[in-house]
Amino acid sequence: MSELIADAKMVQLNKQIERSEKSSTAVFGFWVYLMTDCVLFASLFAVFSVLRNNTYGGPSGAQLFSLPYVLIETLALLSSSFTCGLALLSAQRRHKKQTLLWLGVTFALGLTFLGLEITEFHKFVTMGDSWHRSGFLSSYFTLVGTHGAHITIGLLWMAVMGVFIYKRGLGPLALKRLRMLSLFWHFLDVVWIFIFTIVYLFGALHV
Amino acid sequence: MNKAKKRLGLAIFIIAFLVAWGVYLSRVSIPVLQPKGPVADKEFRLLLLIFGLLCAVAIPVFILLAYTLWRYREDNPRRGSYVPEWAHSRWLEGTWWAIPAILIAIVSIITWNATYALNPYKPLDPKRPALTIQVVSMDWKWLFIYPKQHIASVNLVEFPLHEQIHFYLTSDAPMNSFWVPQLAGQIYTMAGMQTQLYMAADITGNFVGRSANISGVGFASMQFTAKSVSSREFNSWVDKVRMYSPKLSILAYRQLERPSSYVPPHYYSYPAKNLFGLIIDKYMLPSAHGVVI
């Protein structure tokens, strides 16, 4: 009878393996999800490329975009990616305060980016160049806006993460989620670099 | 005995059933299989060729399936030997990667050539002049504009026998697909865009044409007649239409543009200048917006 029940040590060991497997499974799953997001953005980029010259008498990218402004946005986001990395590093060293601090900085930078983007959108809309104006503007607002929506979700996640770490410390669950959050944030950074190049740079430079 | 009788009865029933359908089908028109123009004719021949090639592979497969099922079914007293571990044979597997690959390679070469040969934008005979007809799919009728002849018609397109016709097509409505199965294959009509199609007829007569793409509630009525006549008859028809039909001014076009279904054929003379171009521009240029609306 008793030989049919595994001994406690063995069970403990297997449990540990199982837990670490679960965590790596979750992170792998998140990678797969990011791949789907990648396809989503790729489709939006394709749509933008098809419609970028369809201004239908409305303004073109060159007339609308101000590169210095976008550069500031870009810098805010890029540095937030860096501080997000710092947050993860601190978390891996189990420095709770430092983690929260860097998360806070990342959040602030992300919020700045979002604020800048919304201001830019608002400016275009009040100038009468809103998404109804042309196929080009529809695709511009949608592509950049989808990225913005992702940033918003990321910020929300970051806030929840902050509360979570503050209340419950840096357990394995928090670490796993932080790893996924930072993946997400870096991913959005990469997407933004494409947006910056394809939408703003090529747009402003008439490429 | 009883079983054999039943089987015989079933066989007779099936044969009678098929014969009855054969008789019926031989008496109705099957446009795709009875082409009356050079384009549709080439397409039909191509269909026969491809179908034959496919059958050459499919029929042996069916025979193999039937044989295998009969030979190896459990309750067959003369069942072939059972070899449960036989699951790999490089030679056999190589064969059936190769057979479909060869078939498809052959069909691909045919396809490549045929696609170029039957490109709808390609004149049937580049040396001979073509009759230009502009086609507009509307809610829910077809407008045919003859720019050189200065006439237009609705739901009827008339043209001389043997002459190649060069259609330019667009839409002032949702997307439609222009199709006269006995003369040539389809091409889409799309707002703000222009597609082209060449066709010709080998005999005189009326051919059914229709839209093959759903375009709204009156879609089923997007049917028209393609009428092939002698060139003398065509010329007199043109003259008659130009003399006696109302003008297709912008205003008349706006009237026509209102959605309507099951519109009987009727004619116009002197369509507004560059009407076809204006209809395309209306979707492409903000400045043209409102001119033809």
Next chain:
Amino acid sequence: MISTFASFLLGKLSLNQLPNNPITAGGAIILVLIPLAAVIFISVTRRWKWLYREWLTTQDPKKIGKMYIIVAVLMGLRGLSDVILIRLQQALSVGHAHGIISASMFQQVVSAHGTIMIFFVAMGLMFGVINMIVPLQIGARDVAFPFLNATSFWLFVAGMVLINVSLVIGDFAATGWLAYPPLSELKYSPTVGVDYWIWSLEIAGVGSLLAGVNFIVTILKKRVKGMKMMLMPLFSWSVLGSMFLVVFAFPILTVTLTLLAFDRTFGMHFFTAGHGGNMMMYVNLIWAWGHPEVYILVLPAFGVYSEVVATYARKKLFGYTSMVWAIWAIVILSFIVWLHHFFTMGAGSDVNAFFGIMTMIIAVPTGVKLFNWLFTLYRGKINMKTPVLWFIAFVVVFTIGGMAGVIMAVPPLDFQLHNSLFLIAHFHMMIVSGVLFGYFAAITYWFPKFFGFKLNERLGRYAFWSWLIGFLLAFVPLYILGFMGATRRLDHYSASLGWQPLFIAAGVGVVFIICGVVLQFMQLGVSIWQRNSNRAGRDPWDGRTLEWSLPTPPPSFNFARLPIVTKRDSFWYDKQAQFTDSRPYEPITIPKNSPLSMVIACGAFFLGFAFVWHIWWLAVVGLLVVIVTIIWRSMDEHTEYELDADEVMRIDRALTPKEAGL
């Protein structure tokens, strides 16, 4: 003042939106009565608690799979009633007669038929079977993300409910099942029909996407130790291929639907005629999803056939490696053929020829699979049970349909056959034989594993023959009608065309199909009735894969002890070696039930409904429900409980002796 308030509260919704003709009203009443009857039944029999605990909140993929199949079957009946209307209309609406329904309603019915059959029947059956079988086949106790899995299911249900609500309130898209713009734009479709179409697919589509992620991770990460990729059963391989397609294709659908929704809701210009929109871009995008979608549905059914053929031939699957390569060839090729759906748009010959040839190349791996199945049967000992019959019907019908497919892949031939009933016959032959028959075979094959008794063989045979005869009778005339110039979605045609007898013949075919469906339900009923004389043990078909090693029905954790896998069809060889497992039991962690998946789906439903009717406060509420629930769930660190080793052993022992006699 009051009217602004009302429009704030209700958006575009008003009493006028209720059904105003007898057929829709009848449908709506049925749709309201069925759930009502269910609610009353559950209340009277006091089963709410049971329903909630055992089903609605479950995280067990076996139960979720069953629920998928139940929903898919119900939706199949709805899709079938659409078929009846379509066939009646096309048989009757000739010349001066205008049939039984209006043109607009006919077009709605046609669109609903396609949408429902693909998204809620085929997808539902597929995910149902995948949920039930994949974890068992790969020796896993669960999927990778059980909560996500339940959420996928409930999103599928939310989409399903939304599409059915359209029958009661408002209308449905009258645009065909893929809603090509500009017809589907606000200018030409001003009612909410297209919005219902968009949002129900959007919600169900997100569910499918998440399920795709889940099963990729499950198959790649949760296989039992020892089961290397090339030892996996072929069904699991097919599912992996299919789920890769889901992950790459469904985001495109999400984008496409969203952009169309933005056009309609916010006045954007992605696909509009004019204002710089590009309608052909929609057609490209929707088929960049749509073509892979066909293979998403077909691949798992191919996997089912591989299992069925090997099991009933009592023989190893022939050419395993070829089969795996064929799957991946299909996966890759299916992404570079989408343009064959619109050769007629006027692209250049080079583009058309390229896509035509790519399309034909798919026939090569498909042909290889066919030959491998045939040679699995060859030198086997074929047990002619109904799943094998479905397989035979599949081979015949799929080959004929496939030939039609190669014909239409030749662009100049497509010019003559595109959008005609020839096309309709072609893809029904592909999807019904390649998907539906496959899942019929799957259900018959795996039914005893989950319910402990077999389905009645004789009635299964009758159903099969009704289906096959009906199916051929319903679709062979459509090939001919296509040659006769009949196009799809016609609510009326003139008598002189000579089409009517063929339409009537097709209608007779549908009558046979209905008989087949009735027989299938009888089969289920009779089998339940006679279940005691029909008991099946663990392994009624002398199976080859791991699911047959489990007790019937399998416990919630599937494997009391994880199986040992060293080769393909390990279980088959274990049986021959008379292997008995004497390893010790270990504790098992099991996910706790959770109602939150359902709550998220409710939020998504209201979000969709709000977007359809422009009820913006409700959209905000729906969105908040979704977000807050996700955050709430993420705060819960105790989502699992542990079954200790004694308990596992007790359950396993209790399950084993019961079947000793069988």
